[in-house]
Amino acid sequence: MNTAVVVGAGPNGLAAAVTLAAAGMTVTVLEAAPTIGGGTRSGEAIVPGLLHDDCSAIHPMAVGSAFLTGLDLERYGLSWRWPEIDCVHPLDDGSAGVLHRSVEQTAAGLGRDGARWRALFDGPSASYDTLAQDITRPLLHIPAHPLTLARFGVPTVLPASALARVFRTEAARALFGGVAAHAFRPLHLPLTSAIGLGILTAGHRHGWAVAAGGSQAITAALAAKLADLGGTIETGVRVDSADQLPPADITMFDLAPTAVADILGDRLPSRISRALARFRYGPGAFKVDFAVDGPVPWTHPAAARAGTVHLGGDYAEIAATERAVNAGQMPQRPFVLVGQQYLADPARSVGDVHPLWSYAHVPHGYTGDATEAIIAQIERFAPGFRDRIVGYRTRSTTEMSCYNANYVGGDILTGAKDIRQLVFGPRVTLRPYALGTPGRYLCSAATPPGPGAHGMCGANAAEVALAALRARR
Ligand SMILES: Cc1cc2nc3c(=O)[nH]c(=O)nc-3n(C[C@H](O)[C@H](O)[C@H](O)COP(=O)(O)OP(=O)(O)OC[C@H]3O[C@@H](n4cnc5c(N)ncnc54)[C@H](O)[C@@H]3O)c2cc1C
Incomplete structure (x- = not known):
């Protein structure tokens, strides 16, 4: 069976994981924080019982997302x-x-x-x-x-x-x-x-x-769907170097582009590494x-x-x-x-x-x-x-x-939406998810269609990765 590793359990990392697991892959998600969800976490903070959204709160892009609606997440508690x-x-x-x-x-x-x-x-x-x-x-x-x-x-x-x-x-x-x-x-x-x-x-x-019960409900539903598909999630695992990555047919990075350049270093083609390092926040x-x-x-x-x-x-x-x-x-x-x-x-x-x-x-x-x-x-x-x-x-x-290391300098969009990055994504290319090395992809909100808890970046990146894997076989 093919294996996949997803680094980062934000909505896009989880969306990628679900898409890969649904295609029959054995998927492991590695998340730095003690809890999953990235920008879709909620919790108590000030008064016991009072529920705050830690990051995303309002979801015009997620509620109609073709990816999320296609998963029937109501079954997993999302309403x-x-x-x-x-x-x-x-x-x-x-x-x-x-x-x-x-x-x-x-x-x-x-x-x-x-x-x-x-x-x-x-x-x-x-x-x-x-x-x-x-x-x-x-x-x-x-x-x-x-x-x-x-x-x-x-x-x-x-x-x-x-x-x-x-x-x-x-x-x-x-x-x-x-x-x-x-x-x-x-x-x-x-x-x-x-x-x-x-x-x-x-x-x-x-x-x-x-989301009823806070934006964390989006995370919980995606995680439950992933578990149903046999995927596993490890929290408290911060990936700082490629040596930490288990071998896998597909590795997806739900990370800021500069972090991917740091982690993969010279394992990336130099032009791609330079482009990611130049990514603007x-x-x-x-x-x-x-x-x-x-x-x-x-x-x-x-x-x-x-x-x-x-x-x-x-x-x-x-x-x-x-x-x-x-x-x-x-x-x-x-x-x-x-x-x-x-x-x-x-x-x-x-x-x-x-x-x-x-x-x-x-x-x-x-x-x-x-x-x-x-x-x-x-x-x-x-x-x-x-x-x-x-x-x-x-x-x-x-x-x-x-x-959340993806929010460099407090940039909650994971990258400036200037003309170049809005039109092309993390670098000037027609293949914004690809990292120029077989089996490795970027799937965070730095990629199209951009920020939000819609999961479309992760789902799109995973589809591209699966198509490339099939072509390699
Ligand atoms: C304050 C705030 C308000 C927002 N409001 C809204 C809103 O109302 N509506 C909306 O649609 N969007 C909103 N957003 C944006 C939305 O939350 C993000 O666009 C979305 O979460 C991006 O998802 P993602 O999966 O790409 O990345 P993230 O959600 O950022 O998840 C990335 C995950 O990767 C993990 N990670 C990072 N580095 C590493 C590493 N080296 N190793 C392992 N794991 C790592 C992080 O801990 C995190 O869990 C808001 C964001 C913030 C911060």
């Missing part, structure tokens, strides 16, 4: 919950951009911009499941559905700032801008619309879901989890019903803060994302004490403490919030990269 409202972007004048799963309902709330929102998202979201067959693969490929892809793809090449100008109301501009900012890029650059449009389109089709995230007594006292009522709240002021302010963090400067008022997963999944709370998830965009490797800046941004749109804080826990960019 999705949807908040009443997907996302709210409040503004200082008391108005807000309000994102519903329904394009129509969102458009209805955007007044003069309703027709434009509809024009942008109606078609692509209706055909999202078809579109996903193309956009969840390496970008450069022969499209399965060229017309659907072209219709979606044309606006993605625009800078987010150009697309934002299509809208006439500040609410629509900010709503779009806050989602575009998930790319952690200066929004005046080409292709910075792409990630925002992808998230918004997926969300209009499948909603901004959370983006700004960092500074995370604060709060225990909050009662609901957050949001000024805008829709924010009290939303799974996600984006705090960054109007479009111009978001664009300025994203530009600053990319230039290595910490803005006084950073872009902050707030998650209220407990609204959709109330079992995460303890009585009237609720877990609030937040992180701020900060410069790469930022060494300061952004806690006060995050609290101030929440206070700005929810006066009185500070008095409701029961306790909190922080994770700086350095602590983020200790928690």
Whole structure:
């Protein structure tokens, strides 16, 4: 029987492991941390019983993932919950951009911009499941559905700032801008619309879901599926050198590209080793989890019903803060994302004490403490919030990269989404998963289709590895 080793038990490592085990391979996963899951772990931290997502929380890309839905993970305990409202972007004048799963309902709330929102998202979201067959693969490929892809793809090449100008109301501009900012890029650059449009389109089709019982439920379901297929997982095994790797027909790395260059060293073709070592990382995230007594006292009522709240002021302010963090400067008022997963999944709370998830965009490797800046941004749109804080826990960019070595300098996307890395992946190639040495592949979020708990990077990489193994036989 063929054997496979997967290094790293994040969602992509587990997805690769499941795909390889389902193809009949004997699979071993090696994970550095004491617990599996990488960016999909949850746990108690502040108040006993209060459940926090350690990293990923909101899953518009995972809930409709062709890979995850194809595994029937409900059998292994994964179930999705949807908040009443997907996302709210409040503004200082008391108005807000309000994102519903329904394009129509969102458009209805955007007044003069309703027709434009509809024009942008109606078609692509209706055909999202078809579109996903193309956009969840390496970008450069022969499209399965060229017309659907072209219709979606044309606006993605625009800078987010150009697309934002299509809208006439500040609410629509900010709503779009806050989602575009998930790319952690200066929004005046080409292709910075792409990630925002992808998230918004997926969300209009499948909603901004959370996993019941925390994002750890995605991990637990994948691990249970793997166990059913005969795969094994060893935790507490940090792979730093190729000598630690057991012999295997296929070795998959759910790791940052620079880590793979370090581990494999001169066992890689030198041009590939050099390319991986040159891989670039983006700004960092500074995370604060709060225990909050009662609901957050949001000024805008829709924010009290939303799974996600984006705090960054109007479009111009978001664009300025994203530009600053990319230039290595910490803005006084950073872009902050707030998650209220407990609204959709109330079992995460303890009585009237609720877990609030937040992180701020900060410069790469930022060494300061952004806690006060995050609290101030929440206070700005929810006066009185500070008095409701029961306790909190922080994770700086350095602590983020200790928690998970893939988040270099606190970069939670596992790599800057600049034009080159967005289009090609970890290096300039049409084969982004290949490492140029037989049987070895990269499968982390640094590869297409990129970050998220959808497992598509791992599944795609494993399919490529299996095809190559069959061809070698
Ligand atoms: C704070 C935060 C918030 C986020 N929010 C969201 C969100 O709301 N929605 C969303 O879709 N995505 C979100 N993400 C991103 C998402 O979590 C990642 O894109 C996803 O987890 C990437 O999966 P992965 O399998 O590629 O890598 P990871 O999940 O990073 O897993 C990599 C695994 O490899 C292990 N590892 C690293 N080095 C070694 C080594 N040398 N040897 C052995 N094991 C090793 C790590 O411990 C880890 O378990 C967030 C991430 C963070 C950190």
